[in-house]
Amino acid sequence: MIKRLALATACAATAHAFTHPYRSVATRPSAAAPPVSMAEEGVDTSTEGELALLLPGQTVRLRIGDVSASRKAWKKRRRNASPILVPCSVLGMNREWMVRWNVMTLLHAIGEESSAAGGALGATAGKIGREYRKRLGGDLRAHAAALGHGESVESLLKSLFDEKIQAEYGIQTLVEPQHGNLMLTTNLTRRQARSFSSSAGMVQFRPETAQDGYELEGNDKMIHTGLASVRLSASIGKMPKFTQEPLGAALRVSPYDEAANRYLEGDEFNAFVYSYDVAGDNESPLLVLSADDPRGKGIALGGTGTFGSSTRVFKRRNARGGDLVEDASIERELTELTAGDGPFGATVVAVSSHSGAVFVDCGVGRKRGKKYGGGMTKCLGMLRFEDIDGATSEEDIAIKAGDDIEIYIKAVSPQSGRFMVTLDPAVKGKKPKDTKREKQADKRKERLEKQIGQEDIEALIGTIYDGIVKAKSKTGNWLYVQPCTEGDVGGEEACDAGLPVGVASFLGESDGASLEEGGHGSYSAGDHVRVRLEGIDEKRGQLALTLLEQTP
Numbered sequence: 001m002i003k004r005l006a007l008a009t010a011c012a013a014t015a016h017a018f019t020h021p022y023r024s025v026a027t028r029p030s031a032a033a034p035p036v037s038m039a040e041e042g043v044d045t046s047t048e049g050e051l052a053l054l055l056p057g058q059t060v061r062l063r064i065g066d067v068s069a070s071r072k073a074w075k076k077r078r079r080n081a082s083p084i085l086v087p088c089s090v091l092g093m094n095r096e097w098m099v100r101w102n103v104m105t106l107l108h109a110i111g112e113e114s115s116a117a118g119g120a121l122g123a124t125a126g127k128i129g130r131e132y133r134k135r136l137g138g139d140l141r142a143h144a145a146a147l148g149h150g151e152s153v154e155s156l157l158k159s160l161f162d163e164k165i166q167a168e169y170g171i172q173t174l175v176e177p178q179h180g181n182l183m184l185t186t187n188l189t190r191r192q193a194r195s196f197s198s199s200a201g202m203v204q205f206r207p208e209t210a211q212d213g214y215e216l217e218g219n220d221k222m223i224h225t226g227l228a229s230v231r232l233s234a235s236i237g238k239m240p241k242f243t244q245e246p247l248g249a250a251l252r253v254s255p256y257d258e259a260a261n262r263y264l265e266g267d268e269f270n271a272f273v274y275s276y277d278v279a280g281d282n283e284s285p286l287l288v289l290s291a292d293d294p295r296g297k298g299i300a301l302g303g304t305g306t307f308g309s310s311t312r313v314f315k316r317r318n319a320r321g322g323d324l325v326e327d328a329s330i331e332r333e334l335t336e337l338t339a340g341d342g343p344f345g346a347t348v349v350a351v352s353s354h355s356g357a358v359f360v361d362c363g364v365g366r367k368r369g370k371k372y373g374g375g376m377t378k379c380l381g382m383l384r385f386e387d388i389d390g391a392t393s394e395e396d397i398a399i400k401a402g403d404d405i406e407i408y409i410k411a412v413s414p415q416s417g418r419f420m421v422t423l424d425p426a427v428k429g430k431k432p433k434d435t436k437r438e439k440q441a442d443k444r445k446e447r448l449e450k451q452i453g454q455e456d457i458e459a460l461i462g463t464i465y466d467g468i469v470k471a472k473s474k475t476g477n478w479l480y481v482q483p484c485t486e487g488d489v490g491g492e493e494a495c496d497a498g499l500p501v502g503v504a505s506f507l508g509e510s511d512g513a514s515l516e517e518g519g520h521g522s523y524s525a526g527d528h529v530r531v532r533l534e535g536i537d538e539k540r541g542q543l544a545l546t547l548l549e550q551t552p
Helices: 009-014 095-110 125-136 140-146 153-160 163-169 190-198 255-259 432-451 454-459
Strands: 050-054 059-064 084-094 121-124 171-175 182-186 201-207 221-231 242-246 248-253 268-277 286-290 344-352 357-361 364-367 376-378 381-384 404-413 418-422 464-472 478-484 502-506 528-537 542-551
Touching: 050 095, 050 125, 059 248, 084 095, 084 201, 084 286, 095 121, 095 125, 095 140, 095 153, 095 182, 095 190, 095 221, 121 125, 125 140, 125 153, 125 182, 140 153, 153 182, 163 171, 201 268, 381 404, 432 542, 454 528, 464 542, 478 528, 478 542, 502 528
Parallel strands: 248 286, 381 418, 502 542
Antiparallel strands: 050 201, 059 084, 059 268, 084 221, 084 248, 121 182, 171 182, 201 221, 221 242, 268 286, 344 357, 344 404, 357 381, 364 376, 404 418, 464 478, 464 528, 478 502, 528 542
């Protein structure tokens, strides 16, 4: 149905391909056996198509595929906040906008400085038509006829680049004085124009037919054939050679959207081109799409109708029926939250094994940037499995979507628009630093009890040992000492480390000033000391020792 996924463009060098069943399709998907040929992979080989030059911000129609096959876009950096790549099928795009972008990109690729255009980069309608046929395999006259301009390419170009489009994209139309030919010009310099056009992905589409199952409305839709055109690496010179390969497609979504099941298998909507990588899917082309315009405009370009424009998909639709634009259920802002706040009543929105967490709605919202339309949007809290009675998987917890629970705020990250919650009321009134320190102490205590049992430690309480200073505290009046259980202390190599390193405090003193400020002299790593075992330091999760004296 759709091509296997891989990492987004930023991590293409370390891409790991998904398995074979994920193929981008030309028409409506259906169940198929494991692919053997292009036809069996869902690639349309029945009709010769033409190439669309895809750049970030263009709009295509997609259908969500197998959501369970989603994966993270980033592999090494910020894994928890990584966007999710959801498999999808590219269905098609609006004919008028496809031709408009193709002409613009061709103009930037072939345009030359022209005295008729006052030195601006330009190309005549005739040259653009010839290059369109040569490079993309399409005929502008056929498009003109389909879009109601007879076979007049000049009439088509004037319609495509009206005053509004000219103002937005910097493309001008003028009549060449010497020969009377229509010419298109661009405001970009030659270098800028070539850079703009060189990054375009070459993806194949064909005109819609009655067999596609869509209603024909002026034949204004182009259907994806499942193929992309890739330049051969050994091809050099002015006449490069290309080959056709199946195109992989993925929708780039927020991990919160994925966890909340906002995108379900079979959903269809318009999405923006986010990136195109000719080798992003295990050395095969990968088209990454986004519900948000990567250029920050927030509105999908592409005319009207099924394959036309739309606002961002989460404004237009929500699988759960909620309103994410201005939600009346928002009771407090994210910036007002602090660790330890609560208790708050919350509703479980989703349980995600993929994220290892439960996402809850407790009436928290955050401000949305101006480029996304402003206002407030709902913000879900993340409750990790490990904070639910030490659970490690979804099977270990009794919580399910729709449950009402009581939560406390564990941590808040206003910059990333996230907050963590917990079921433990012990965090109330605590700072995140204290919670983190307690968690670290619990882990150390767990490791300590695995190394030497609780009963064994209790049996040794009061025992005096010679030991070696391993390090001294940078902030308090204690040392880290290795007790030696056998033999004389003649150096680190002579110390039998039967006991782990412990925290040694001075007799009758608690945590306080530094060693020097407390009048205890100077201690360094390697010094010999005598200590008494007092049990376990619950605050640090290590052996508790009392430092009796420094020995020679």
